Amino acid sequence: MQLTDEQKKEIDQARLSNFETRRPTVSELEEIMFKPLPVLDHGFVRIIDYMGDDAAIVQAARVSYGKGTTKVSDDAGLLNYLLRHRHSTPFEMCEIKYHIKLPIFIARQWIRHRTANVNEYSARYSVLDREFYIPDQVNLATQSKSNRQGRGEVLEGKEAAAVLDLLRDDAENNYNHYVEMLNEDESGHIIDETRDGLSRELARMNLTLNTYTQWYWKIDLHNLLHFLSLRADEHAQYEIRVYAEAIMETVKRWCPITYDAFIDHRINSVTLSGKAIQVIKKMIDGVSIDQEESGLSKREWRELMGVLEKLD
Template sequence: MPLTPEQQAEIDELRASARPTLRAVSEGMEKHLYLARPVLDHGFVRAIDYMGDDAAICQAARVSYGRGTKAVSNDEGLIRYLMRHWHSTPFEMCELKLHVKLPVFVARQWIRHRTANVNEYSARYSILDREFYIPEADALAAQSVVNNQGRGEALSGEEASRVLEWLKSDAARSYDHYEEMISTEGQQGLARELARMNLPANIYTQWYWKVDLHNLFHFLRLRADAHAQYEIRVYAETICEMVKDWVPSAYRAFEDYRLGGATLSASAIDCLRRMLNGEEVTQETSGMSKGEWREFQAVIAS
């Protein structure tokens, strides 16, 4: 269960306590506020607060006094122009604060994005819950033979069952020892900050993560990509659904120019021009390495 009855009651109370405001409000994001969106087996993402909307991006770009200075169609055109030409500052005027529950190994990958404000649950002061990420059988995969960072074919049969049993038994045993080490009944007990070092990387942690829209888009471009690790990608995809409702015009531009777009090098553009002029271009005549040529071919393939 991602949420306890007490947590759900708190969420229900928060959503029932509406207050008037003079600040910019995104109706799309309002429906997401406080609600926990389940991710993996015990994780979730929920929006705690936000600042700004599509109009705030345009207002910042024009440094105007308020809303209504341009038509909605012009606003969308401006947002697409800003995205297309990598003018990032107006997007930084919007911010989102999330409460995320995630496995520690996903958190360590996530924190590589050093452009957010983070406050994590402290295992120095509190005791971590007995909750571990155990993958579904179809998410157990062998090492890729072509990508050192990726997965290959899924494990099957006896091998998959053996791996799952090891994951479950190792997690349970390490938590049993964790509890015993910090016990205070009849023994002195080890400090929590030391006892936690025995816990595996698939135990769940939680944090508040606040980020501006420009850096959020950068995170989503990398982590919602099909090549991203599954366990972080499902979090990114859940956040995408929120952002799509929060800033729909900005998200459409992001989908078009970042998620669905491609960046071409000067060599690649030169090759494309030569091809359009009827010239037969090969990897040997392209000036690209084999890896670059392979990626270029993937972009232009019909």
Template structure:
């Protein structure tokens, strides 16, 4: 992880001066404030600010004053009910603002989650650092033969070495040209034009502010085992933060989103037939071959 000396000084300064507040705070989240959590080789996630806690979700659901209820058990039960029945609005009462350093190609996946506020480092105004994501050898895979957007088996050691050599060489060459183009004593090209030559594995940074409902949607997709590794590790890091911030909501999220499955009406029909003793096959299921495979995966756990 690369945190600049200026950023580290800012973190230490912010953490050394706690502020008194009348608003409710989450003790679990307080320990994460400003601290950079390392992700990948040069990236990180850090909490800049947040609003709300588990009690805020309950308060919004009941539209009451003060804490939602004096009973902790009732609060957790209400949150589980809300999560179970897809009542999303109370979860929108909690928000978090993150500072994220990530490769550009990961950012392009991340930005597909549009219900958030984003402000990214400007390569029109500033010069990007010479930092590139290089995958570890155990993350360099061949194209999957069953999933057009996924990875298959690991490459051979020889091919892995060739890939890393090409990635490092191309990144260095592109950045050298970038520096040459923007050099005021040389070409002096506008930064907004020179940036087009930079590869997608260069690191960018942004502030990303999102409410808990939309954050959990992000995590459901990006912390999933089928998500691309490079964005999944960011989601995994954020999961640990959310678990400390709103533990009741996160446990309900694990049970009713991450650990749950969704079945189509055809799947439910097949399941009922199986439970009644009927032998159901792909041919008699009424499902496509792909859906049948997904159904088998659900049954096998």
């Protein structure tokens, strides 16, 4: 991840700012305010603003006028109860705003979560930077044979090298043509005064999807936890999962009690269907049962067996 001198100066100035406030603040989160947390090769996540904390969730749940109970254990018990029983409204009282730099193809996957406020860098107004996501070789893989939206075996040797060359060459060539069509460089300066360039809103169509974009993303804690439960999952695409993992670390600082409850009741928990529960009951009773007898589909059976293997 590279920042320009101007960007570094802007971040330093923001971090030097100090405001008096009567609203709750979280010292652990304040420590990393505005700091870019590196993700992938050129991406980052950084916190711009936030509202609320663990106590605010408790306060909203109890509709109280102060900080709620004085015992942390009481607050932890309530927060665990709320998450365990999926009471979402109190968590919506906390909000956080991020500045995120990410490849366009991940942004298009990310934007499917329609529960946030988003303002993206405008390629109609500005020239996009010459920055592209090029995966590490260990993250190049074949198409999974069992999952249409997953990866299989890691590509190695000449085949992997050829793919990386194609990704770099195509991104560079398309960006060069983008600049040529615009007739302006990355700073917006005219290249050839004797000709007109294509409009930015049209020239951008030539860019590859591994080009980086940026946006401000504001979301409440309830919807953020839902996002993380999907995108921090081990089955999520690697390139979006690493962003989710970076955001998880910010949530851990922001609302540590809620974070622990989330890990316990979402990340490290499983949901079982009624049929799956019946299968487990029979297994506990010593009854031998296979997939055909279970009433579960082959995929459901594989998933259940995967859960049981983790318990060994």
